Amino acid sequence: MQRREYLAGGAGLAALLAGGAYVTLGDRRGPERLQATEVRTLAVDGAAPATITVPVPDTYTVLDIFSYGCGECQKQMGTLETARAALGDAAQFVSIHPSYMVDDPTDPEPVLDFWANHGSDWPLAMDPGDYFYEAFEKPAFPFTAVIDPDNRVLWSATGVTGPGPIERAVEGGD
Numbered sequence: 001m002q003r004r005e006y007l008a009g010g011a012g013l014a015a016l017l018a019g020g021a022y023v024t025l026g027d028r029r030g031p032e033r034l035q036a037t038e039v040r041t042l043a044v045d046g047a048a049p050a051t052i053t054v055p056v057p058d059t060y061t062v063l064d065i066f067s068y069g070c071g072e073c074q075k076q077m078g079t080l081e082t083a084r085a086a087l088g089d090a091a092q093f094v095s096i097h098p099s100y101m102v103d104d105p106t107d108p109e110p111v112l113d114f115w116a117n118h119g120s121d122w123p124l125a126m127d128p129g130d131y132f133y134e135a136f137e138k139p140a141f142p143f144t145a146v147i148d149p150d151n152r153v154l155w156s157a158t159g160v161t162g163p164g165p166i167e168r169a170v171e172g173g174d
Helices: 002-025 071-090 109-118 128-135 163-172
Strands: 037-040 051-054 060-065 091-098 124-127 143-147 153-158
Touching (some): 051 091, 060 071, 071 143, 071 163, 091 128, 109 124, 143 163, 153 163
Antiparallel strands (some): 037 051, 060 143, 143 153
């Protein structure tokens, strides 16, 4: 009888440790390195559209992939704001919306409506050809990744996260 209890306890401990590793490390979805891709930002807060490279060269990039119809994505914006305040200039935040999720990618009105109500002042873009969405294996939303200056994906996770893992990935560098 005691042997079964020990085995059950050991299995429970292993599951607990594995769950802790998942929470600490995130999903680790997608590529080891992300190919730099040019995106066209959307006009928000009076800023004209511009072309930027993602991941942003020579800095850490916090990439947010979201959907305008996602309630959890609204919650994640608070996490991103907190992480950004803590990190300052150590990372550039960029939010990307998959093109396939809007009726007409040339008219991203629902994305802009979401951004007006829940967004921030960092760059917002449609995902050209859904490159980022595909590169990260079509993740659930919200999806957040931290990419280093060498385009290595250091951390990623689906769902609402806390700011701590984002901050640690940038500050730890790996």
